[in-house]
Amino acid sequence: MTTYNVESANIKLEDLPDWNFENNGIEKKFEFKNFSQALGFIVQVGVLAEKANHHPELYNVYNKVNIRLTTHDADGVTDKDFNLATNIEKLF
């Protein structure tokens, strides 16, 4: 699998608002009205992740959810990460 460096990743990230390349992963911080909405989002992301067999790192506290995507097998960011990020954005 081809991995992206910061320059090539940033070109792909132009289509993914508020996603950033950090430490060989792509990350976004989401904020919701309340915990219930954050939990709903986590479940939706989980369903997408299972479908893709590609899973995020996820951090949640109350109404905030941070998602980090990286491809562990490839030791970097691959199209799997961009595809999942694109599908996550379609949830909104």
Next chain:
Amino acid sequence: MTTYNVESANIKLEDLPDWNFENNGIEKKFEFKNFSQALGFIVQVGVLAEKANHHPELYNVYNKVNIRLTTHDADGVTDKDFNLATNIEKLF
């Protein structure tokens, strides 16, 4: 709200296997068979948290879920945290 220090917390933690006092919070690392089971656990914890109006910090990657409980208003560990941890343990 009374907060617990490491000594008083450790007495309470005797009833909560694998929970540890760390940085003014109590934490446990859970491991599941797969992501689907981890996601199910996250949802169950979320429902308990909403009922209690007390929310964990939660970190998930694939089959692993780390839960950290602290009472932000009290700037430390309170009975709210021990009660939620006790209810989480009852899920198993």
